[in-house]
Amino acid sequence: MGIGHRRSVARAAGIAAVALAVTAGTIGAAGAAPDGDPAQRPGANRLEGVWQTDGYGTIVEIHGTTFSTYDVTRISCTPGFLAGTQVGATGPGGAVRYGRPGKGYGELTLTPRGRDRVVYKEDSSAGTKNLSRLPGGLPARCTQPAPQDALATFDRFWATFEENYPFFAAKGIDWQARGAQARAAITPQTTTDDLAGIFKDLLEPLGDAHTVIGRKRADGGYGLVFEGLRPGTEEPDDQAREQAGRAVAAQLLAPERTFGRDRLGVGELPGGIGYLRVSAFGGYVDDGSYQDLAAELDKALDLLLAHPDRLSGLVIDLRLNGGGSDELGLRIASRLTDRPFLAYRKAARNDPADPTAFTRPQPVTVRPAAGATHYTGPVALLTAGSTVSAGETFTQAMMQRRPTTVRIGENTQGVFSDIMIKPVSADLIVGLPNEEFRTPTGSTFDGPGIPPDVRTPVFTPEELAALKDSALTEARRLLAAGAGR
Template identity: 30%
Template sequence: MQKILCSHIIAACVLLSGCNSSDKYADPNAINGDQYTGTWIAPAYGEAMVVERNRVLYYQYTSEYCIQSDTDNGSNADLEENYWQISVDQQRMRQVLSLYGIDQREPEYIKTDILPESCLQNLVKKKNESGYTADASRDFDFFWKMFYEYYPTFNKRNVDWESQRSELSVSLDANSSDETLFYALAEMIEPLGDSHVTVMLDGSDDEGVNFTRGVTLIDRITEEYISNNGSIDNDQQYSQYLSYLEEQSELVDQIRLSYASDIENIKQAANGNLTWYINSDNIGYLGIENMIFFSGDNTDDISFVEEIDALQSAMQQAMSDLTDTSGLIIDIRKNPGGFDGASQLIARYFLDSERELYSKQARLGDSRTELEIYKLQPVNNSYTKPIVLLTSAMTTSAAEVFALMMRNLPHVTLIGESTQGALSDVLSKSLPNGFKIDLVNEYYLSPEGDFFEVEGVPVDYIREFGTETQRLNHMDDAIELAIELLN
């Protein structure tokens, strides 16, 4: 799952926010609402805002194209209430959230006199707007420019983006259908193998395409199903495949829980996303299945405050039960990600001291934005006994950020597979025809400057996750090794 931390979610956190991320930002209580008025741009993100007294206009742009992506009116346009902070010199603006010792920062906007040139000279009308003209060739070029100007890892992924355009643009013209364009864009992104890069059809969050790297548990189960049953050629076969996939995935979960000393002592919290138990050797197990959905499953109405509140309560409960164990296994092998803030909050329970845990910056043309360092302090009575962190190729996004933080700690050992290699936040865009595009534009770095995008966060001991042999023998090789190391 991609990281989800948009402005409307952070806006729900205004009453609990309280710490500035930098001394260059003014005391929020001293901000005059009129100071927000004007034009603001985030060049590394291709975003712009025009702030008026009762209206905010949002733009997405490249060097050649621009669309007005959204409009907020009335109370939604009250940036002061939505906790936007302004720098002391009134030339920079951003949203900042500090809650339970975590620090979530949104992109920084710079004040400017006018919108980017493309927004002045080539503002493209969107579908359902007056004056819109369908043009698949234009939308393909807009898409290509988004990646060309903001995407940071073409070289690491060995993808020649210009060659991709040359090969695939010839199949399109202005009158090509949305279906033809969709398949062309899907072919464009396939070589990237980036699970954070997605093309979605107009009006749908479900009908889209993206591609992953590495061999995941799902890949293993799929390959063995096809090997045993042949190709999947119709709806009935696909339904049978899905049943097998669900059955085998549940078996993996049952095996993970089978190491508990007593099945009656297995506990869950945070909407089932935290599971913990103690084995017969007094070794604790903490499974973290998501970095989101701690307060519910409604993807259309996510409150960041409610999410973090639910996670904080669950972590307090879990660590109270696990505090007297001799060692701890933390399992994030099936965790697809969610909020960086959730990863930060969990990591605080295992810190031995205040630490710089990672840093991030965004691509800015041929350079990068200023490096931002993330430091965290431990909770009171944090758990600093030996810990084994289990990861896999399914460990993605904010879960990878958790692994990036935990690998810094002297009492933590990583076992499993390298993570997915998709740490960056998702940068969401739109095309004039209504397609939704997800890409990335950021660098997440270890304190030593390691950049694990693409190859993933490495492990100390390699153990494959959920192989057919392990499932047949009702064993989990990574948990077996973790218990051996912790005993």
């Protein structure tokens, strides 16, 4: 049973497949400034023009049916990683769907709010982004080729993190001092390999699994050069994952039914307890839309919850979850409640000069799924250091569910934000977080992760050698004793 899915693969949206297509040009390419204010032309598309995001360091340019982006810092403006084309006709209120060129489905929606504001929503991401019109059109510096020398590349990299990364203070990192020291060592002979190594040396001390470096391959894609990890955790190898699957299977009444290319598993434990394994919140189909992923997830949930009144409890296993779509996590939560509840509030850093300034916290609510069965009984979540990203936002959402969800195992990894992908040269891209997922009291779990209610070993070598699973055993015991009722 393939219980695990590698973190780097599950977060491939950060390197190989972002929301839309990689732009055809390089970071040195320049766009053309629009001629006048398109919004004033009779019968014009209400989205036509140039827009600035609140936070995220992005300019969005819409011309006709095309969508493109620029990444901006105080020192640079370069063509961004995202581009797409309109899918279908304009919807109610002027909403337009955009997707990858050549695909028949959309992946995000832009909706005008009056003349000078736009709301941006990715299908797979919780919450929205706000954009404001830039009345002067594309800034002049965005139309000039970006310098490609090593020093300019380093400065773009450093400024991207300086202006967007929220956690330097929490992690005790003096980014100014470390950046100055690294910059002093750069010469005209510094190569791309050298720069990748310098970037890695700067990012590794952050211990942040949402920091990424990628390098362009000969085939045009990007290979992973570096991704961070919280100190004290390590990536389970294939052998450990296989052993973990056998340890779980030893407690199931029958082999689990798998869905979504083995990223989802449904089984039954003794005493009428249901079991749901979620090894990733994505990757369930080959090159499909969010709606295709949701449909595959629904198949697993429909089997699991075919007779919710017969379940005495439910175990959701997130211990080897590499992340993915926050919306898919909310979709599971919507089957586990009969009343709306606040999952979390999402805010993004939005002032390059002030790391404490964030967008207005945006509430994200779980609402009961319409036209589907629901389970409202006790739930136990199994978590570990290899519970990452969307696995953690789902865990955070379930903490607000009633009745209470009991968490068993280890702290999650401690990364919650969507990953922003930013090109810093023609050959190098970086990924970084810029958001906080806040609890109702305004706190976050970034860094240490979400702690369990009950701490147990999780897939240790000793337990795996004995086909033992203390966390699953404890979940069964607690649910049988009435925990979470």
